[in-house]
Amino acid sequence: xxxxxxxxxxxxxxIVAGVFVIIVAVSLLTSWLQNGVIRxxxxxxxxxxxxxxxxxxxxxxxxxxxxxxxxxxxxQIALSNxxxxxxxxxxxxxxxxxxxxxxxxxxxxxxxxxxxxxxILPIGESYITYTSSGALKKGSSLLNIPxxxxxxxxxxxxxxxxxxGLLEDSYGQSVLLYDTRTNKVSxxxxxAGILSSNFSSGTDAIYAFNTGSNTAAITRTSDxxxxxxxxxxxxxxxxxxxxxxxxxxNNLLAIVSSETPDKTGNSIVNPVIEIYSLKxxxxxxxxxxxxxxxxxxxxxxxxxxxxxxxxxxxxSSVYSTKDASEVFRMSSGGAVAWQNNESFVYVPLADYxxxxxxxxxxxLANLKDHSSSSIIDSSLLKSVSISALINNKLYITxxxxxxxxxxxxxxxGYVVDLSESASSYISPSKEPIVKKLPYRxxxxxxxxxxxxxxxxxxxxxxxGYRNLAVRTIHExxxxxxxxxxxxxxxVNPFQENxx
Amino acid sequence: xxxxxxxxxxxxxxxxxxALLILGVMAIKNQLSSKDVTFTFSANTRSIKxxxxxxxxxxxxxxxxxxxxxxxxxxxxxxxxxxxPNGSNxxxxxxKVDVAANKDSQTVEINPFYSEKHLQxxxxxxxxxxxxxxxxxxxxxxxxxxxxxxALRHFGEWYTAxxxxxxxxxxxxxxxxxxxxxxxxxxxxxxxxxxxxxxYSDHEDIPRDIIASINQxxxxx
Numbered sequence: 001x002x003x004x005x006x007x008x009x010x011x012x013x014x015i016v017a018g019v020f021v022i023i024v025a026v027s028l029l030t031s032w033l034q035n036g037v038i039r040x041x042x043x044x045x046x047x048x049x050x051x052x053x054x055x056x057x058x059x060x061x062x063x064x065x066x067x068x069x070x071x072x073x074x075x076q077i078a079l080s081n082x083x084x085x086x087x088x089x090x091x092x093x094x095x096x097x098x099x100x101x102x103x104x105x106x107x108x109x110x111x112x113x114x115x116x117x118x119x120i121l122p123i124g125e126s127y128i129t130y131t132s133s134g135a136l137k138k139g140s141s142l143l144n145i146p147x148x149x150x151x152x153x154x155x156x157x158x159x160x161x162x163x164x165g166l167l168e169d170s171y172g173q174s175v176l177l178y179d180t181r182t183n184k185v186s187x188x189x190x191x192a193g194i195l196s197s198n199f200s201s202g203t204d205a206i207y208a209f210n211t212g213s214n215t216a217a218i219t220r221t222s223d224x225x226x227x228x229x230x231x232x233x234x235x236x237x238x239x240x241x242x243x244x245x246x247x248x249x250n251n252l253l254a255i256v257s258s259e260t261p262d263k264t265g266n267s268i269v270n271p272v273i274e275i276y277s278l279k280x281x282x283x284x285x286x287x288x289x290x291x292x293x294x295x296x297x298x299x300x301x302x303x304x305x306x307x308x309x310x311x312x313x314x315x316s317s318v319y320s321t322k323d324a325s326e327v328f329r330m331s332s333g334g335a336v337a338w339q340n341n342e343s344f345v346y347v348p349l350a351d352y353x354x355x356x357x358x359x360x361x362x363x364l365a366n367l368k369d370h371s372s373s374s375i376i377d378s379s380l381l382k383s384v385s386i387s388a389l390i391n392n393k394l395y396i397t398x399x400x401x402x403x404x405x406x407x408x409x410x411x412x413g414y415v416v417d418l419s420e421s422a423s424s425y426i427s428p429s430k431e432p433i434v435k436k437l438p439y440r441x442x443x444x445x446x447x448x449x450x451x452x453x454x455x456x457x458x459x460x461x462x463x464g465y466r467n468l469a470v471r472t473i474h475e476x477x478x479x480x481x482x483x484x485x486x487x488x489x490x491v492n493p494f495q496e497n498x499x
Numbered sequence: 500x501x502x503x504x505x506x507x508x509x510x511x512x513x514x515x516x517x518a519l520l521i522l523g524v525m526a527i528k529n530q531l532s533s534k535d536v537t538f539t540f541s542a543n544t545r546s547i548k549x550x551x552x553x554x555x556x557x558x559x560x561x562x563x564x565x566x567x568x569x570x571x572x573x574x575x576x577x578x579x580x581x582x583x584p585n586g587s588n589x590x591x592x593x594x595k596v597d598v599a600a601n602k603d604s605q606t607v608e609i610n611p612f613y614s615e616k617h618l619q620x621x622x623x624x625x626x627x628x629x630x631x632x633x634x635x636x637x638x639x640x641x642x643x644x645x646x647x648x649x650a651l652r653h654f655g656e657w658y659t660a661x662x663x664x665x666x667x668x669x670x671x672x673x674x675x676x677x678x679x680x681x682x683x684x685x686x687x688x689x690x691x692x693x694x695x696x697x698x699y700s701d702h703e704d705i706p707r708d709i710i711a712s713i714n715q716x717x718x719x720x
Contacts, residue, residue: 463671463673463674464671464673464674466674466695467674467675467717467718468718470695470696470714470717470718471718471719474714474715474718479711480696480698480714480718481696481697481698481699481707481710481711481714482698482699483698484698485695485696485698487695492692492693492694492695493640494637494640494676494692494693494694495692
């Protein structure tokens with residue numbers, strides 16, 4: 001009896017063990033079939049700070065080798081050199097490795113001026129800045145142009161900018177041309193109802209909506225404005241702002257509409273982007289964003305083949321205008337600026353937890369390989385706003401991270417030369433003065449610019465304070481003789497009065 | 500003598516022999532690693548004293564390692580040394596000398612700049628020529644600019660001074676300028692246009708210490 005019972009227990013134990021082995025084997029096999037490995041490589045001397053890999057939800061890791069279920073992932077990698085790399089990757093099963101090379105080509109950040117306005121555009125050797133409340137400035141001087149506000153402005157050439165704004169003691173909005181050679185502004189168009197306007201990328205064409213009468217004021221040259229009436233077939237919604245969100249290039253109009261528009265047209269439910277030919281307003285495609293949310297901006301690529309759809313909370317994407325397919329995914333927190341038809345610069349939405357994106361990030365997206373990487377050291381600025389990308393130079397405004405600049409009320413203006421080679425990049429760790437500037441005081445400011453691989457210092461110190469500005473550089477712990485220092489609005493009397 | 504005492508003496512002798520052996524090896528090693536350093540004196544240099552790397556911190560209290568009264572060669576282990584020269588009309592500022600480990604011998608030229616006192620005495624005879632060159636070059640500006648703190652430097656072939664606008668009538672704020680001049684073939688020339696600040700890269704033909712000192716003088720005037 002006892003022997004039989006022992007035999008039974010043995011059999012049960014063998015069966016249980018067998019089942020256990022089968023379960024483990026099946027689960028291992030399933031895991032092997034269902035999982036893959038993300039392997040991240042970094043440049044020499046650079047390590048991984050954080051990796052966020054997202055499908056419907058996100059996971060965070062510090063490892064360079066991550067096991068993840070197969071599928072498509074949005075990968076965001078924060079690196080130890082204050083740069084970020086993002087990529088959309090597909091992880092395959094059978095524990096296959098997907099290798100991601102987290103690299104970046106950093107460019108120098110050159111300061112154009114201290115406490116400029118929100119937006120900055122180049123003009124000749126100087127620059128124009130403006131805010132939504134007007135205050136148009138050339139360099140640090142306020143321009144005597146009677147504007148109550150500036151809706152938008154665009155660079156035409158070295159001498160001219162075109163802008164849309166409200167002239168003082170006037171009504172409606174005017175399309176204005178500012179010529180730096182004559183220092184005059186001429187009105188080239190006017191409309192009572194312009195509430196929104198947009199520029200064609202890479203041209204001087206301006207498109208401004210007169211929302212009251214459903215017409216588009218269009219100019220194809222910078223000094224002539226024509227008005228076109230949109231046919232009723234062009235559907236759009238105005239949203240909470242009261243004006244439509246749209247983008248144009250020379251051939252296409254992209255505008256936010258709704259699958260289920262309400263009667264007022266002010267509420268956007270189930271938003272879609274309608275793409276029309278600008279020639280005859282025939283519809284080309286309808287894009288349904290991957291994530292429902294408030295679309296705050298659209299931006300067509302120069303050739304119109306792709307469109308960036310910028311959605312609140314960072315759920316932004318780039319879609320093909322031909323077949324409405326998603327070609328790029330990003331967490332954008334501001335405007336985009338197209339470099340060419342395959343790449344653009346964007347500001348990622350800063351993290352709530354600060355694990356991947358800091359507020360000073362500026363990324364260059366590459367549609368070909370579905371990746372983006374930092375173009376400036378993110379430790380230099382606290383926040384960034386893109387103004388324009390002209391002739392491969394990116395014009396931005398931002399607040400510096402340096403402790404000496406806490407009292408700044410307006411952002412500073414900067415330029416990033418994207419045509420610079422990797423060898424001309426000057427790392428802030430090698431030029432520590434970069435992290436100490438700009439210096440701001442009641443009497444003068446000191447800032448820096450980068451050109452031809454070296455740092456140049458600038459100051460706006462007036463007569464009697466220039467020596468103090470030089471002493472300040474010395475007191476910061478730097479030898480002034482190591483830099484070329486230029487003084488604003490200054491002529492050396494000894495250079496002018498040589499016999 | 501007991502066996503215990505004999506053993507004790509043997510141990511003491513063995514320890515002494517070991518210590519002597521170690522000291523001998525160290526002395527030989529030191530001698531082998533030392534390099535021949537030849538110090539050649541300029542005409543004005545009479546003698547030199549050589550100190551170790553602690554000289555900047557201890558100055559005269561540092562240990563004097565060696566001295567020479569004429570051009571000669573010393574055996575020095577690789578490292579940093581400071582040479583303090585003595586002579587007529589020369590500066591007694593220390594000269595840093597690095598003895599390299601990868602060279603069997605090296606020559607160090609001891610050619611100190613002139614002393615401040617000698618340069619000040621020389622300036623008296625040079626100043627009229629210097630002023631004439633500046634006034635001739637900038638006649639308009641110098642009619643209302645003042646020149647201060649002029650000094651000859653190195654061997655008296657460099658001159659720096661501070662220039663500023665005479666504002667005694669207006670009392671308005673002014674910028675301070677520096678000027679650098681160089682005497683070549685017996686003629687004074689303006690080496691750098693008077694400026695608020697000079698950079699090394701713009702004036703590669705001017706010694707760095709000249710630029711650093713005039714920048715310091717101008718910005719703190």
